[in-house]
Amino acid sequence: MREKKILSLLIIIINVIGVICLIYFAIPFLTHDTAIANPNAMLPAEAWDRAGMTLTFGFMPLLAANALSFLFVRIKRKCVKFLFFIPSVTCFIIVVSYWITSLG
Numbered sequence: 001m002r003e004k005k006i007l008s009l010l011i012i013i014i015n016v017i018g019v020i021c022l023i024y025f026a027i028p029f030l031t032h033d034t035a036i037a038n039p040n041a042m043l044p045a046e047a048w049d050r051a052g053m054t055l056t057f058g059f060m061p062l063l064a065a066n067a068l069s070f071l072f073v074r075i076k077r078k079c080v081k082f083l084f085f086i087p088s089v090t091c092f093i094i095v096v097s098y099w100i101t102s103l104g
Contacts, residue, residue, distance in 0.1 A: 032048045
């Protein structure tokens with residue numbers, strides 16, 4: 001029983017870290033921040049572009065963490081367990097928006 005609680009706590013901590021990263025990178029993307037953080041870089045990128053690419057790479061690990069939460073965290077109501085996928089859906093929408101914007 002103790003191992004299950006530790007596993008649930010670890011998975012929740014991973015989810016919280018994922019949500020913090022999602023918020024950290026979603027803000028420059030949603031505000032369309034065009035500042036270039038390092039103009040002397042070999043491939044300088046605007047902040048929104050860098051955030052969109054980072055969210056693209058981070059979508060699958062976030063989805064995996066949300067799926068682990070759905071499977072292992074004990075909640076009485078089944079429908080409430082689907083709330084764990086809200087960060088993944090949000091990230092997916094931002095990633096699709098990024099690729100439509102950058103390719104269009």
